[in-house]
Amino acid sequence: MDYPEIDRYASIDSPIHNFDPRAKIITFMVMIFSFVFLDSITKALVGLGIASLIYIIAKLPKAFVIHRLKVVFLFLFPLLIIMPLTVDGQAIAQYHSITITLEGFQYSSLVIIRALSAVTLALIMLGTTRFDITIKALYMLKVPGTLIQMLMFTYRYIFVIMDEFQRMWKAMESKGFKLKANRYGLSVLGNMIGMLIIKSYDRAQRVYQSMISKGYTGNPGTIVNFKLQAKDYAIALPMILIALFMHTYHLVL
Amino acid sequence: MKEAICVKGLTYSYPDGTPALGDINITINEGEKIVIIGPNGAGKTTFFLHLNGTLKSQDNRILIKGKDINGMSNSERIRKVGIVFQDPDDQLFMPTIFDDVAFGPINMGMPEEEVKERVKKALSKVGLEGFEERVPHNLSYGQKKRAALAAVLSMEPEILILDEPTANLDPKSRADFIKVINNLNKEGITTMIAMHDVNALPDLADRVYVLNKGIIAEGSPMEIFSDWDLLKDNNLEAPDIFKFFKVLGCFGYNCEDLPLSLDEAVEVLARTIEKENGHVHLHIHEHTHAEVKDVMHSYNHHTTWHE
Ligand SMILES: Nc1ncnc2c1ncn2[C@@H]1O[C@H](COP(=O)(O)OP(=O)(O)O)[C@@H](O)[C@H]1O
Ligand SMILES: [Mg+2]
Numbered sequence: 001m002d003y004p005e006i007d008r009y010a011s012i013d014s015p016i017h018n019f020d021p022r023a024k025i026i027t028f029m030v031m032i033f034s035f036v037f038l039d040s041i042t043k044a045l046v047g048l049g050i051a052s053l054i055y056i057i058a059k060l061p062k063a064f065v066i067h068r069l070k071v072v073f074l075f076l077f078p079l080l081i082i083m084p085l086t087v088d089g090q091a092i093a094q095y096h097s098i099t100i101t102l103e104g105f106q107y108s109s110l111v112i113i114r115a116l117s118a119v120t121l122a123l124i125m126l127g128t129t130r131f132d133i134t135i136k137a138l139y140m141l142k143v144p145g146t147l148i149q150m151l152m153f154t155y156r157y158i159f160v161i162m163d164e165f166q167r168m169w170k171a172m173e174s175k176g177f178k179l180k181a182n183r184y185g186l187s188v189l190g191n192m193i194g195m196l197i198i199k200s201y202d203r204a205q206r207v208y209q210s211m212i213s214k215g216y217t218g219n220p221g222t223i224v225n226f227k228l229q230a231k232d233y234a235i236a237l238p239m240i241l242i243a244l245f246m247h248t249y250h251l252v253l
Numbered sequence: 254m255k256e257a258i259c260v261k262g263l264t265y266s267y268p269d270g271t272p273a274l275g276d277i278n279i280t281i282n283e284g285e286k287i288v289i290i291g292p293n294g295a296g297k298t299t300f301f302l303h304l305n306g307t308l309k310s311q312d313n314r315i316l317i318k319g320k321d322i323n324g325m326s327n328s329e330r331i332r333k334v335g336i337v338f339q340d341p342d343d344q345l346f347m348p349t350i351f352d353d354v355a356f357g358p359i360n361m362g363m364p365e366e367e368v369k370e371r372v373k374k375a376l377s378k379v380g381l382e383g384f385e386e387r388v389p390h391n392l393s394y395g396q397k398k399r400a401a402l403a404a405v406l407s408m409e410p411e412i413l414i415l416d417e418p419t420a421n422l423d424p425k426s427r428a429d430f431i432k433v434i435n436n437l438n439k440e441g442i443t444t445m446i447a448m449h450d451v452n453a454l455p456d457l458a459d460r461v462y463v464l465n466k467g468i469i470a471e472g473s474p475m476e477i478f479s480d481w482d483l484l485k486d487n488n489l490e491a492p493d494i495f496k497f498f499k500v501l502g503c504f505g506y507n508c509e510d511l512p513l514s515l516d517e518a519v520e521v522l523a524r525t526i527e528k529e530n531g532h533v534h535l536h537i538h539e540h541t542h543a544e545v546k547d548v549m550h551s552y553n554h555h556t557t558w559h560e
Binding site for chain 1: 302305307327328330331335336338340342343344345346347348349352355356357359360361365368369388389390404405408
């Protein structure tokens, strides 16, 4: 079946792919933070440009990011309508008592541009590393063990649960069920989701038992070896500098 | 001979009140090859969960190599008894196969080099060399089953317990899996297996226990399968070959020990033919049909559902 694998293109060869996972996480986090605090549309657009450039360097297919950015855009699109109507400022159009303000338009554009560049960066970060490696990098960066294990199990069992849903769905369809947005359809769907939750609960218990059988004591037992090399610094340094420069250039120039 | 497992009067009910086990007494010697059969819900899985201390029994009723399981340290416990559960998706809970197979050894506190060594060895034992970096959801069911076994073998347990290892496997994977288990047993590991697949049972058992809440019977596969009433009362079956030779008996075929597997059947048949100077006589007399019907009936309690 078609899994929503975020790390489907993790085996491509590019400078970003070969970047040490820990350094990658830190560098990209710095950039993301830097870009979401940019305070003008011009700067935000430059940020988006930089993010796109890194995307090209990472050699990820276009569809990978566009598909996901579309979702983000749809999610944020309402801002573009609501904010010009609600934010006070210079009117660019008026209809009876409804005014559309320039500031509202600018704010909402700014929010959307910042979000798009942040998401693009996050997608590059996650898309160029196998997810299990991302988790291990987080582990090495001393992210709390509980969080690490939650990520691990989510990553592992999302596929199992999807398979389970698929099986139940096929069983339903083979008995002639077609989903319609009526009361019956929704109640059947609700039942299926309920079943899925119960199954997941049972599975969680069995997984826990098998972990105990292997001596689990609460630690995410795993071995990781990453080595920072010169090339990692060579990538991390300029990227972090750019991130800082975006906020401090007026002090320098 | 030394005792590997000794269970004395084990009784267990789940917290919700479901009685699962009643007064179980079992003694298994080192290196034995044991199969446990019993209908669904008989308590096989529950019993196994007790054997490595995942479910806690009351006061030292479970002794592993003479020592109370509840008194063992974490790493001693998993070094003694390894359990392979039925659903491999329950057991491959880490992001990669390497992480899964390394999980036990890491919890034993082994140094990194040794862990890697163990992972490599365990994967090669189940024929999954080079699968370290693979993620479980991209593996076939048979491969997942073998990976789950490797994840237990990496702890190098002295006693290996398998819960329905052959269920849902295709014939080739099933045969491979049985071979792996048998090799492990030959290396001296005590194996205990729960299974429904009676046709594969003779390959995996020197001794059979019938479990249904309590231990109903114990004996060689031959003794168990010859006891029609026992099988019937516990919804169990006999191997097809065994039944077939019972039927042959009605047609006048005469041999003392009935075969339980195809290999044995060939042997038995050859021996009987030699003894009878080169051929066997089969015939039909007036009682034959009644006898055949009788045999069929005694082993066909499974069809009652259709009636
Ligand atoms: N977690 C649980 N809570 C309550 N009852 C359970 C639980 N697990 C199993 N049981 C019950 O215990 C009995 C034995 O189950 P089990 O050990 O799984 O049998 P088997 O493995 O032989 O099929 C069954 O009646 C089952 O319904
Ligand atoms: Mg079971």
